[in-house]
Amino acid sequence: MVHLYYDSKTGNVQRFINKVIQITGWQAHKIEESLEIQESGHLVTYTTKLGSMPEKTKMFMDNHAEKIYSVTSSGNRNWGRNFGLAADKVSEDYDIPLAMKFELSGTMEDINQFIEIIKHQYNDSKRGSKKLDIA
Template structure:
């Protein structure tokens, strides 16, 4: 069973997760203060404040980062090079491979591509490649 751990402020990541779950049946857990991960999985978050990792995500990662096979981030292409940059920062700081970036709540193409990446690169396995051509 694939587990997704996510942070959502405006609802974009929540909508993305809802669509992924509807298609796959995977299990999703919304992160919260003092949460402990009991099943390793994949982290999905958002980028805030012109390219920062959300504070709740950052706090969560300080103790739980070793439980993730990959990181994915939403963003807004209007921010140019800062689009989805939270995933880049998390990948670098915590040595977690970046899987994907999507805009706002993602398109169906984004959702299908994310599912394909998780199934084929990271599905219940050890961490995959640090760099993906499509991320």
């Protein structure tokens, strides 16, 4: 079973996650201060303040980075080079592979690409493999 841990502020990541779990049946867990994770999984977050990692995501990663296989982030292409920059920051700060970036709540193509990436590249993989970084 694939576990997804996600942070959503405006609902874009929530909508993306809802579509993914509807298609796959994977388990999704919204990041809250009290969330304690038992299973390793994948992080999906958002980019805020023109390129920053959300504070809740940072606190989650400070406590659980060793159980996260990959990071994916939403963003807005209007931000230019800051598009989805939270994923780059998580990847760099916690040495976690960057799976992909998507705009706003993602298209069906983005959702299918994410599912394929997780199924074929990261399902039950070990942390530290940078083999994907295609974003």
